[in-house]
Amino acid sequence: MATPPTGRHPNPYRPGFNQTPLVFAGRTGILDAANEALEVAAFDGRTPRPLILVGPRGVGKTVTLGEIAQAAAEQHSWPTVHVEAKRSDLLGELSGKLRAAEQLFRGTTPDGPAHRTRITGAKVQASVLGVGGGIEVARDEGSPEPLATVLRRTMTAAVERDAGLLVTLDELQNATPAELHELGGVLQETVPENWPLVVAVAALPSLREKRGNRLPTYLERAEWHPLDALPGPDARTALTGPADRSGRPMTDEAADLLLAQSGGYPYAIQVAGHFAWRASHGSDAITAAHATAALPRITADLDQLFLSRWEDASGREQEYLTALATAELTVDEPNGGQVAEVLGRPVKAVSYLRDRLIKKGTVYRSGAGGLHFITPGMGAWVRRRDAD
Ligand SMILES: Nc1ncnc2c1ncn2[C@@H]1O[C@H](COP(=O)(O)OP(=O)(O)OP(=O)(O)O)[C@@H](O)[C@H]1O
Numbered sequence: 001m002a003t004p005p006t007g008r009h010p011n012p013y014r015p016g017f018n019q020t021p022l023v024f025a026g027r028t029g030i031l032d033a034a035n036e037a038l039e040v041a042a043f044d045g046r047t048p049r050p051l052i053l054v055g056p057r058g059v060g061k062t063v064t065l066g067e068i069a070q071a072a073a074e075q076h077s078w079p080t081v082h083v084e085a086k087r088s089d090l091l092g093e094l095s096g097k098l099r100a101a102e103q104l105f106r107g108t109t110p111d112g113p114a115h116r117t118r119i120t121g122a123k124v125q126a127s128v129l130g131v132g133g134g135i136e137v138a139r140d141e142g143s144p145e146p147l148a149t150v151l152r153r154t155m156t157a158a159v160e161r162d163a164g165l166l167v168t169l170d171e172l173q174n175a176t177p178a179e180l181h182e183l184g185g186v187l188q189e190t191v192p193e194n195w196p197l198v199v200a201v202a203a204l205p206s207l208r209e210k211r212g213n214r215l216p217t218y219l220e221r222a223e224w225h226p227l228d229a230l231p232g233p234d235a236r237t238a239l240t241g242p243a244d245r246s247g248r249p250m251t252d253e254a255a256d257l258l259l260a261q262s263g264g265y266p267y268a269i270q271v272a273g274h275f276a277w278r279a280s281h282g283s284d285a286i287t288a289a290h291a292t293a294a295l296p297r298i299t300a301d302l303d304q305l306f307l308s309r310w311e312d313a314s315g316r317e318q319e320y321l322t323a324l325a326t327a328e329l330t331v332d333e334p335n336g337g338q339v340a341e342v343l344g345r346p347v348k349a350v351s352y353l354r355d356r357l358i359k360k361g362t363v364y365r366s367g368a369g370g371l372h373f374i375t376p377g378m379g380a381w382v383r384r385r386d387a388d
């Protein structure tokens with residue numbers, strides 16, 4: 001690595017997705033629940049219910065899964081198998097990584113092409129078993145084994161090593177109903193085995209929306225944790241923590257200004273911190289003047305996020321989004337009927353727009369049936385846009 005020039009102060013904020021923050025704030029309820037699940041599995045010989053984190057984009061689902069993985073490694077020396085559901089083959093990828101975990105437990109992690117599992121592709125984190133950081137695996141070419149078989153072998157190997165396994169499944173709303181069904185079935189069957197296995201899932205709220213395809217019982221009975229904006233004091237910690245730690249503290253006035261802009265939305269907090277840090281280049285504190293100078297940059301960055309969602313919508317869908325944003329002004333959680341009212345159309349005539357926007361991941365429906373923008377702050381952006 002090149003030596004940085006002296007006096008360089010790297011920006012301690014992590015705007016973006018899947019970026020571990022320098023200071024992870026709040027979420028103690030979820031972390032406590034995860035720690036309890038890990039202890040139950042590690043010490044009491046019971047397989048706990050899975051944890052499911054659901055929430056809109058950018059609230060920190062993925063980084064919270066990462067915190068749980070860290071707890072598993074630090075407190076129990078357990079490795080984590082992490083899989084992100086994309087448009088393809090969730091179960092195949094999970095099997096491949098479980099096999100790699102089995103080899104870790106057996107101490108036979110291969111390092112040459114002659115072995116069945118090659119090192120590339122997907123990551124199995126194994127801080128414990130002598131393999132730092134993580135290894136990458138490619139699925140072997142042999143005939144596919146059922147997930148249940150692979151899981152059994154992996155967990156048998158784990159138990160022999162007196163270890164356990166954390167499985168984190170991200171973006172599970174992308175899984176097909178068939179995949180969810182098979183996954184739920186396999187995991188459900190493992191419960192009586194009392195393996196030291198903890199499953200933590202993250203998904204957009206649309207995971208609940210698998211209408212017509214009811215969620216497998218295993219997931220329905222899970223411990224559901226809704227994630228939303230960080231409450232005031234945690235939002236402040238997330239914003240001021242990285243600056244404090246990096247020796248350029250943020251004044252209260254600066255923090256007030258930036259929090260007024262970002263609310264408790266974790267993604268926006270990192271963006272706000274990032275531009276405020278940059279604006280304070282050469283100073284030994286981030287002041288209100290720096291925060292004020294950064295505000296237009298922060299707005300522009302967040303607007304880009306809303307714009308990409310907006311441009312992804314058709315003309316009709318944009319009308320629906322505008323009506324939703326308008327309805328938000330008078331009702332806390334407008335439902336489909338109230339949005340249709342703003343549009344002056346019968347509900348049935350516009351419900352297909354709602355369904356399409358839910359499918360695209362622009363809008364979600366809460367348990368109570370209220371509609372929300374998946375990206376926090378988008379309603380206000382749509383109203384501003386409409387006013388211009
Ligand atoms: N508790 C937290 N404290 C500080 N920063 C956080 C926290 N949670 C999330 N962040 C920051 O917010 C941003 C978004 O986090 P993350 O990618 O985990 O969100 P997500 O919910 O998984 O989003 P998506 O639904 O798009 O996958 C990242 O920059 C991350 O560092």
Ligand SMILES: [Mg+2]
Pocket residue numbers: 017018061062063170
């Ligand atoms: Mg994520």
